[in-house]
Amino acid sequence: MSVWFCIPSIRPGGGTIPKWREAGYKIAVLRQGDPIEADIHIHTDVYLGWAASINRLMRTVFEADPTCDWCVSGGDDTLPDPTHTPEQIAYECGDHLGRSRVGPFAFQTFGVMQPTGDLKLWPASRIDTFAGSPWIGREFARRAYGGKGPMFEGYIHMYGDQELQEVAQKLGVFWQRPDLIHQHNHCQRHNPHGAIGGDTVNLPGFLAAIYGPLHWQESKALFYSRRAAGFPGHEPIP
Numbered sequence: 001m002s003v004w005f006c007i008p009s010i011r012p013g014g015g016t017i018p019k020w021r022e023a024g025y026k027i028a029v030l031r032q033g034d035p036i037e038a039d040i041h042i043h044t045d046v047y048l049g050w051a052a053s054i055n056r057l058m059r060t061v062f063e064a065d066p067t068c069d070w071c072v073s074g075g076d077d078t079l080p081d082p083t084h085t086p087e088q089i090a091y092e093c094g095d096h097l098g099r100s101r102v103g104p105f106a107f108q109t110f111g112v113m114q115p116t117g118d119l120k121l122w123p124a125s126r127i128d129t130f131a132g133s134p135w136i137g138r139e140f141a142r143r144a145y146g147g148k149g150p151m152f153e154g155y156i157h158m159y160g161d162q163e164l165q166e167v168a169q170k171l172g173v174f175w176q177r178p179d180l181i182h183q184h185n186h187c188q189r190h191n192p193h194g195a196i197g198g199d200t201v202n203l204p205g206f207l208a209a210i211y212g213p214l215h216w217q218e219s220k221a222l223f224y225s226r227r228a229a230g231f232p233g234h235e236p237i238p
Contacts (some may be wrong), residue, residue: 003086004028004061004071008044008053009036015076016185023080024087025072026065028057040064051160055149058141069094069109071141074133079183081115089113089180093135096175105236109137111173112150112164115180122189130162131174133182140173143236152226152233158216159223166227167234 005020006028014029014036021027021037028040030053035041040060048056058071070090072080081089098108113135116128127133141150144167151160152167168174226232 001087001090002026002065002068003090004039004058004065004068005080006054006057006061006071006073007075008032008047008050009076010047011076014038016079017076020072020080023082024085025080026061026068028061028071030057047156049153049156049160051149051151051155052153054136054151055141055153058136059149062138062141069138070135072133072135074182075184077185077187078133079181079185081117081180081182084180089135093137093175097137097173105139105143105171105173105238107137107139110139110143110236111137111175112140112168113175113177114165115182116176116178117181118183119178121181121183124188125184125186127182127184128176129165131165131168132161132184134161134164140168140236143238145234145236147237148233152231154222154226155219156215158219163223163226163231163234167231170231170234171236 003025005025008030009015009017010032017027017029017036027038029036029038030042030044030048032044032047054073061068061071070093093111093113094108097111112131114131115133118125119127136150144150145152150164152163165174
């Protein structure tokens with residue numbers, strides 16, 4: 001069994017990506033900037049968006065590696081859980097999400113799991129309200145959104161993780177684990193005044209554009225309109 005960490009990345013050196021490799025994860029990256037060490041490395045000149053990047057990377061991984069049942073995402077500022085191996089977490093996800101499942105989606109890997117232990121360390125993260133560093137199973141990735149991928153690609157950066165959580169909850173296949181920690185070393189963690197969705201003066205240059213107020217407002221409006229409509233298009237293929 002292999003578990004892959006799949007993310008877009010622009011930080012110098014890949015940020016925290018080497019830590020995931022050291023922890024035993026394989027790496028698939030859609031990379032802006034200089035190449036980094038990865039098992040799958042796809043170069044891009046422009047940011048394709050978090051959701052679209054994850055969909056592309058997970059589709060590539062699941063096609064290339066038949067031993068992979070679970071992929072993890074997040075950002076190149078996020079750390080892996082320090083006390084569990086990737087194989088252990090993958091087994092526990094399949095065991096929990098596949099237990100007593102019936103119906104057309106009775107697969108051990110049709111589900112999403114989000115570690116929420118970082119909430120204890122950084123309460124402002126609100127990681128219990130969105131799947132910001134999710135574990136996504138093969139069958140969920142293959143079937144969700146009519147087979148297009150595990151995430152709705154209409155979001156460039158924000159709110160895609162919140163829709164992912166609420167869609168998985170709607171389908172009854174979402175699991176939160178407070179015993180696992182994906183520490184998110186976000187710029188706001190140590191600089192609470194670098195306001196997301198507002199003042200971008202204190203943000204690194206590569207983050208300012210995607211966290212700008214106009215982009216934030218557009219993503220928020222899109223999310224709430226889609227929520228009111230029941231997240232159209234999320235329906236999985238049988």
